[in-house]
Structure formats: structure tokens, C-alpha cells
Amino acid sequence: MSSQPWQTLPDRMALLRRRNLLAAGVRAFFNARGYMEVETPYVVPAPGEEVHLRARRAGDGWLNTSPEFAMKKLLAGGSGPVFQLARVWREEPWSDTHAPEFTMLEWYDLHDDMGRLMQETFALLQATLPPEVNCKGVVTRLDEPEYLTVAEAFTRHVGADVLATAGDAPALAAQAGVRLREGEGWEDLFFRLMLERVEPHLGRDRATFLTHWPAAQAALARRCPEDGRVAERFELYVCGIELANAFVELTDAVEQRVRFQEDRARRHALYGEDWKMDEAFLEAVEALPACAGIALGFDRLVMLAAGARRIADVLWLPEI
Template identity: 65%
Template sequence: MALPVWHPESLAARRPFLTRRAVLTRETRRFFADRGYTEVETPYAVPAPGEEVHLRPFATRRTFPDGRMEPLWLHTSPEFAMKRLLVAGAGPIFQFARVWRNGEAGATHAPEFTMLEWYRPGFGLDALIAETTELLRAVLPPVVTCRGVRTELSRVECLTVADAFARHAGADLLAIGEDAPALAAAAGTRLRDGETWEDLFFRLLLERIEPHLGRDHPTFLTHWPAAQAALARRDPADPRVAERFELFVCGIEVANAFVELTDAAEQRARFEQDRARRHAMADPAGEPDWPIDEDFLAALAFGMPPSAGIALGFDRLAMIAGGADRIGQVLWLPPADLMI
């Protein structure tokens, strides 16, 4: 039987990873301070956690002194709050935020974890890739090994989603468009019953593409189909794709980044589309719903500066820094199931 996480022997087994995590935290803060960033803190309990279709927030509520109650949700990301601060003129900013995502648990997933997010006004995709590369090299050794994968940081690979599908799935993703049967035929696979284009896109991404990413060197997977980047600006040179990247190191997805969408009308339309999809997938007798984040849309309409931002899973970065096999090893008091 496994020891409880509070047992001295259990903590002693985690201690080397936690010590490395503490060093990583200090070095990360120094990195951003040296580049003129301000560390911020934003609320964790929010009236609207966003319209992301595949994320499930934890519900809570606030009780006022007069007895009134307001439903709230533990945020899945500090993104909307930090963008409000960009509107207010606070940027460049970064935050170590505790975030919550219900229904997630595994070797690299925890339902409560630390997200490192930063935003820089005036940055584009290339500048953010360069800064993220600088961060990796500043806080990690030149060679890292995690979960059996050895990665050298001496160079990085930038690969578009379209090029990745052509290379590893044999499909011209952008020419095919959102045509599920055509994508299945091009990739040489069978379209499953009820499988949508989005379902097939992510199946191919998981099975054919991600196993090749971020192994010998970190990979920035860039220029995602516009339908898969609800908060990112469309690429002015090709509106079929959005200015988004995901970062893979040691074969692990570490970060997700956007050149931020600043058009309030377009953002509202995307929210409404995602909201409809989210409602269509939801259990009618299940969790309560929330309103569209009108305050965030009002902030966008007021005027957010052109910016780029990134959300990096700090626990995963700590795993890579210390060579941990499971996310529970880099948490001070992990849920017991994350230690199995």
C-alpha cells in the first residue's frame, strides 16, 4: 500500500524534485524581472470562466453580508483577467496562478495546478517564440531528460500545423478544409461513427503528430487552423490559420500561446459559437451554466494594445527540470491518485 502523501518517507522521495522546483521558480521570476515585467495577481473565483468547449470549471459561490449569493467558478486560466490589465496599461505582466480544471488527472495532468502566464504588448509570434526559447535556456540545463525522452535546447524546431499534417499524416490540411471524410481519406484512416472534423483533427494530432514533437529538440507547433484558436488573431497573410503555437519539450505539451485577438465584435462572435457548441455537448441535468463575460468584451471594446501571450504549465516545466516521471512528484501535497 502506498504511503500517504504527508508521510515523512513520501515527502523525502519528492524532496529532490521540490527543491529543484523552488530553484526553477526563483530563476523564472528573475528572468521576467530582468526583462521589465511586473508580477501580478488576479482573482481565482470569477463570474464567467470562459467558453472553452473542452474545459470543465469547478463551481463555487460567494455569500454577501446581506445574504445574497453569487455563483462563481474557479478559473481555468487567468487569461481574461490579465488581458483586462493590458487594457488598463499594466503590461508587460506575468503571473504564477493556481488554476483548476475538473475531470483532469494523470501522469502529466492535475485538477489543480500552477499556470505561468505572461503577456507583452507589441509582441508578435516570432518575438514570443524567441522569448520563450530564452526562458527555457535560462532556467533549464542544456540537455533535459523526462519520462525517458532526452531533449537538447541548443536549437528549436518551428513547424506549422499544416506542415506537420503533411509530414506525419499525409494530408493537405488547409486545402481540405473542415471536411471530415476528405481528411480521413487523405490520412488513410476510417471516419468513426459520429466523428466530426474536429474530433478527427485531434485524433490525428494525438496519434500521428504529437509522438514526433519536442523530442530531440523543443518544437513550436505554429499556425493552427482558425477554428482551433478561439482567442488568437487570424494570420493577416492567411486567414485560414491563426497566430497560435503550442510548445513541446521532452515530448510533453508545455505551453499554448496566441497573438491576441483584440477585436471585440469578432471575439463575441467566437464566444457565441463556442457557447453553442459547449451547450450542445453539456449534460442538461449536470453543472450550472454561466453568462458570457460581458466585462471582458467591454474591456476589449475599450481597447487592448496589440499583444502576445502564453500560458505555460509550470508543474510540467518542473517535471522536465527535475526529470520527474509524474506530476505528483513536483507537488508538495498531491492528490493520492497522482502518486500512483
């Protein structure tokens, strides 16, 4: 008979104590910087608008996949800078670094400076983690991060100009020296190359901020004023693990609606079932102040702090 999660608790208590200390450290960090801790509903009318989002139904609503929509409504209402340790659900299989139910650390400040958000994010790492972290056999120093644009990463690791070939899957495949798979579009190929050729090099000896994503992957981020081909978005990698995803937030409700409609059409074509548009969120976007925000996987942060090899080891009751 296999052991139950509660039966492994004695073996995991040191890791879980580290989890509690880390949560206290995170709260102290944001409280000292003038952020307000908030709590938003877990059951929401719309869990998000990403094309490949796999959400879990809860009665007449959905379990939230991110508190982003709710927290932006608070910003529009005048909350000021806010943070949250939120429970979220994404219907993706268990792995060493993912649980279908997990904790997201998300925060928003009232500025539109991507560099400032990266500095604050790295300051959080330095305030809550050891100077050197070791996770899944990868050691990363937290003294000075690497800053790398997506275009630079594709030039270095794929040998392709990802911006010049944007939207042209055959051209990107030719430059990358790969064959297109049946039905594979540009975005599918982009993420295949990211996974196979780019991500294995990120966040190894140093933490990596991967910045300035192609406009097609803008999601809820603002396009870069200096170069409309890219969005003011970054992801953070530490010990080879994707730790966070951040935007200078889009505050144009008209453009946001257009993006949502395009994503909804693609999602419906692929998966059928859908949810209603969150009109209250789009109304809030019209009143949204200039802001930047980030979603960071708190359980993965605990893995880094504790040197754990599996996300299940740092969850109190991992129901696998």
C-alpha cells in the same frame, strides 16, 4: 494501507527544492525584462469559453481555468507587460503530466509578433533549464528549436492537407486513410490525428514550436494577416510533452463575441450547464492594446528541470 502524500515528502524533497529554485529563476527572468508580477482572483464569473472546458464551481462563481481573461483586463487598464504564477483548476483526470489543480505560468507583452514571443519563450527555457533535459525517457537538447507549422506537420506525419480539407471531415479522413467514427466531425478528427500521429513526433531530440493553427482552432488568437486560413497561435513541446500554448491576441471585440457565441452553443449542446458571458472581458477587449501572450504549465516545467516522471512528484501535497 497506502501511503499518504505527506508521508512521501522526504523522498520528494530534492524535487521540491528544485521547484522553488525554478520559481525564483522564472521571477528573476521576467523582472529583468521589465514585467510586473500580478495576482488575479481565483474565483471568477466565467472560467473560459472553450467548448470542452470542464470547470469546477465555487459558490456563485467558478475556479479559474486560466488567468487569461483577468490579465487581459489588466492590459486594457494600462498595466504594461505582466506575468503570473497562477493556481488553476481543470476537471480532467490525473495522469503523469496532469493534475486537476496545478500552477500556470502566464505572461503578456505589448507587441503582436509571434516570432518574438517564441524567441522569448525559448530564452526562458535556456535560462532556467539545463542544456539537455531528460523526462519520461525522452532526451531533448535546448540549443536550437524546431519550427513546424500545423500544415507541415499534417503533411509529414498524416499525409493530409489539413487546410484544404478544413471543415470537411470525410475529405480529411480519406486523405489520412482512416474511417470516420460515428458522430465524428472535422474538429474531432483533427484532434484524433494530432494525438495519434502528430504529437508522438514533437519535441523529441529538439524542442518543437508547432505554429499557425487552422482558423477553427484560433480560440483567442488573431488570424494571420498573410493567410486567413490560419491563426497566429503556437504550442511548444519538449521531451514529447505539451508545455505551452500561445497567441498573438485577438483585439477585435466583435469577432471575439461571435467566436464565444459559437463555442457556447456547441458546449451547451454537448454538456448542458453553462455560465454567463463575461461581458466585462469583452468590454476590455475593445480597449486591449496589441499584445501577445502565453500559458505554460509550470509543474511540467519543473518535471523537465528535475527529470521527474510524474507530475505528482513535483507537487508539495498532491491530493490524489
